[in-house]
Amino acid sequence: MRILITGGAGFIGSNFVRLMFNTYKDYSIINLDALTYAGNLENLKDIVEQVGDSKDRYEFIRGDIADAELVDSLLKTGVDAIVNFAAESHVDRSIDSSKIFVDTNVLGTQVLLDAALKHKVSRYVQISTDEVYGSLGPTGLFSETTPLAPNSPYSASKTSADLFVRAYYETYGMQTLITRCSNNYGPYQFPEKLIPLFITNALADQQLPLYGDGLNVRDWIFVTDHCAAIDKVLHHGKAGQVYNIGGNCEKTNKEITYTILEALGKPESLIKRVKDRPGHDRRYAIDSSKIERELQWTRQYDFAAGMKETVEWYVKNEDCWKRIKTGEYVQFYQRWYGDRVG
Ligand code: NAD
Ligand code: DAU
Numbered sequence: 001m002r003i004l005i006t007g008g009a010g011f012i013g014s015n016f017v018r019l020m021f022n023t024y025k026d027y028s029i030i031n032l033d034a035l036t037y038a039g040n041l042e043n044l045k046d047i048v049e050q051v052g053d054s055k056d057r058y059e060f061i062r063g064d065i066a067d068a069e070l071v072d073s074l075l076k077t078g079v080d081a082i083v084n085f086a087a088e089s090h091v092d093r094s095i096d097s098s099k100i101f102v103d104t105n106v107l108g109t110q111v112l113l114d115a116a117l118k119h120k121v122s123r124y125v126q127i128s129t130d131e132v133y134g135s136l137g138p139t140g141l142f143s144e145t146t147p148l149a150p151n152s153p154y155s156a157s158k159t160s161a162d163l164f165v166r167a168y169y170e171t172y173g174m175q176t177l178i179t180r181c182s183n184n185y186g187p188y189q190f191p192e193k194l195i196p197l198f199i200t201n202a203l204a205d206q207q208l209p210l211y212g213d214g215l216n217v218r219d220w221i222f223v224t225d226h227c228a229a230i231d232k233v234l235h236h237g238k239a240g241q242v243y244n245i246g247g248n249c250e251k252t253n254k255e256i257t258y259t260i261l262e263a264l265g266k267p268e269s270l271i272k273r274v275k276d277r278p279g280h281d282r283r284y285a286i287d288s289s290k291i292e293r294e295l296q297w298t299r300q301y302d303f304a305a306g307m308k309e310t311v312e313w314y315v316k317n318e319d320c321w322k323r324i325k326t327g328e329y330v331q332f333y334q335r336w337y338g339d340r341v342g
Pocket of ligand 2: 089090091092128129130131181182183184192193194195197209210211214215216218253277284
């Protein structure tokens with residue numbers, strides 16, 4: 001199988017490239033990634049070292065998924081499947097400025113779909129998010145039939161993309177599938193999301209900016225469990241279907257914060273309460289029973305094991321994230337927190 005993985009230099013994409021590379025020795029992987037602030041080729045150093053100059057099993061192409069000419073030229077070489085991870089993925093950035101979210105997440109997806117249709121790609125998997133369902137009250141779970149109700153510019157862009165994917169199935173009979181996962185954590189995550197931000201800040205004895213009352217709830221899943229679920233969907237999922245993927249692990253942000261402080265032996269005084277994120281979804285929780293039942297997917301990690309591995313990874317890879325936390329990163333945070341620190 002020749003497979004185009006987009007956004008493969010990012011957090012989940014790089015973990016998925018590694019899973020495909022190590023599991024399917026006869027696959028040829030093309031990784032198309034624009035290398036935005038969130039893309040990092042160091043995430044795939046181990047694979048590049050293994051393949052050397054050969055492009056038979058793995059090839060990296062730097063480029064934009066919204067570049068129709070480039071995507072067309074890649075698919076012309078014969079591609080059996082596309083897995084689309086490429087996206088602007090951070091909610092706070094979408095609140096700061098949303099145009100790039102439309103360009104990449106919506107237009108980029110449409111470009112991939114058009115090219116896939118033209119070149120008769122047999123399978124198209126869209127990596128989506130539970131945020132398309134909006135926010136839950138204190139009880140209940142998101143199922144695949146929960147109405148779409150996105151609340152942030154990020155989730156609005158992901159929802160729009162999902163609707164295009166659905167439309168290409170309905171209109172053209174394209175073999176499309178959608179996965180909607182909850183919050184991922186683990187190695188190689190860009191240190192702007194809650195867990196890697198708080199681990200790296202705590203390691204540097206910097207403040208942990210906890211939004212609002214700290215009681216918003218997310219359903220946490222270790223990244224390799226998410227990747228294993230995508231593997232199942234890619235190979236065995238039914239075209240036209242949506243599959244929810246969750247960690248069955250609801251935690252408040254406060255609980256996450258204390259877990260990190262305890263793991264690193266750092267004081268509570270590092271916690272800094274800041275103004276809440278505008279439009280902040282209160283609670284996410286996923287019903288994963290469909291993928292468990294139909295595709296026999298199971299999780300390998302519980303929260304304690306996943307967090308242990310994650311914290312150890314950031315402790316060991318300080319060189320990598322210290323380099324990242326400069327430049328454009330600092331400018332964004334100065335703008336973002338500037339008027340929000342209470
Ligand atoms: P990430 O921000 O770590 O990585 C995104 C990658 O996409 C980067 O390598 C970036 O360079 C690349 N990219 C961005 N714009 C591009 C473009 N126009 N063309 C080509 N490449 C481009 O994101 P992530 O956390 O790994 O998320 C991957 C996907 O999974 C996203 O679609 C996201 O919506 C979805 N998702 C993420 C989570 C999560 O908790 N992180 C949960 C559910 C779903
Ligand atoms: O649910 C899946 C989604 O999870 C993905 O689609 C997104 O790509 C991913 O970014 C993530 O979105 P969240 O907004 O839930 O993740 P984030 O890590 O930004 O925030 C998690 C929670 O922590 C949220 O309630 C906001 C809070 N938070 C976050 C940051 C960055 C803080 O309290 N302080 C912070 O500095």
